[in-house]
Amino acid sequence: MLTAMLAAFAGGIILNFMPCVFPIISLKALGLIRHAEGPAQTRQEGFGFLLGTVVTMMILAGVLLALRAGGTAVGWGFQLQSPLVIAFLALVILGAALNLLGVFEVGLSLQRAGEINVERGAFIRAALTGALAIIVATPCAAPFMASAIGYALVQPPAVALAIFFALALGFAAPFSLISLFPSLGKWLPRPGAWMNTLKHGLAFPMFGAFGWLVWVLTQQAGTTALAAILAASVVVSFAAWLYGMAQQRHFAGRGHKVLFATTAVLLLAAIVPLPSVVKSGSPLPAAHITEVKWSPQTVAENRGHGKAIFVNFTASWCITCQVNERTSLSTQAVKTALAQTGTLYMVADSTKFNADIDDALNDLGQGSLPLYVVYPADGSAPKILPQVLTPSIVVNALNQASGKKT
Secondary structure, three states: OHHHHHHHHHHHHHHOOOOOOHHHHHHHHHHHHHOOOOHHHHHHHHHHHHHHHHHHHHHHHHHHHHHHHOOOOOOOOHHHHOHHHHHHHHHHHHHHHHHHOOOOOOOOOHHHOOOOOOOOOHHHHHHHHHHHHHHHHHHHOOOOOHHHHHHHOOOOHHHHHHHHHHHHHHHHHHHHHHHHOHHHHOOOOOOOOHHHHHHHHOHHHHHHHHHHHHHHHHHHHHHHHHHHHHHHHHHHHHHHHHHHHHHHHHHOOOOOHHHHHHHHHHHHHHHOOHHHHHHOOOOOOOOOOOOEEOOHHHHHHHOOOOOOEEEEEEOOOOHHHHHHHHHHHOOHHHHHHHHHHOOEEEEEEOOOOOHHHHHHHHHOOOOOOOEEEEEOOOOOOOEEOOOOOOHHHHHHHHHHHHOOOO
């Protein structure tokens, strides 16, 4: 248990530098620099970020364990299997990007509108940043902590929660330590006008995260959902612009209530239709015609009949899965090996929830994606490949599974 907790803590630290988390974590970095000369505000944001991170992690872990205890087969990252959650997160990320560009402000006192100094609401803002970061961090959890997550999901609830708690602490540790102990942050640059430029620049990684989430939604629910989220994004952006004007008018002592009311109506008009539109969409068809759709029955029917089987457990929201697809699985070397060995290539797509896939992950002792399993042609025990692939790893595994000498 202690080893798993240490692995989870180390994995949490590494998560801070992963591409799906960095755009949101950068908001916290901006907060640290902003309050570099105000220890009280810095500690307030640090504690808020820590609390938001830990509470959100415990909620996600608790829901995950409760669902599994109730007989529902779900794995780590289950919340990103819902198109509605993806759509909501995309709009939140879009709003954060527009806020960074200065379209509207959050937490500004009216006497300091337009400035960087934003003490009001620092605790809640930092807590929400930690919560949002944890929610979108799950696709990046592998491969650094797959073993810890896998171990946690087969342990009693108390042990599992302790491991997820260690993950949350590791995730929050770098910024929380600097925030709670300002002496550790003496290396931070001094606040200044340059921060306004940095704030604007950080909007573009957020737009990148928004684009990624829209792509995931399209994979999950098809072009109807894509049209819905793009339309909602335009309406939300317009609402944010009106809200920014309302803030300025309020600051100048001019009428602003109509603009605030219009903003609320537009947000409702953008968000309320999403559940029905997103859920009614159909996922895009598979891009590779040589793939065989995975199912437990298909594996059972083909296993041990003279052909090796390669199963790719993947999801569009899994960052490591997409990297492996482009750097290894889609290479000519792997395609040639599949053809020469006569291997049956199956794809188990967990972009949307699939109970059979999560059951298979459990049976194989794995708690997260990606997962690559090779079933030998002779029907012997399957081999699980590393979560970070290279073409040579896949080719060698295929040759061994088919009985071909290398």
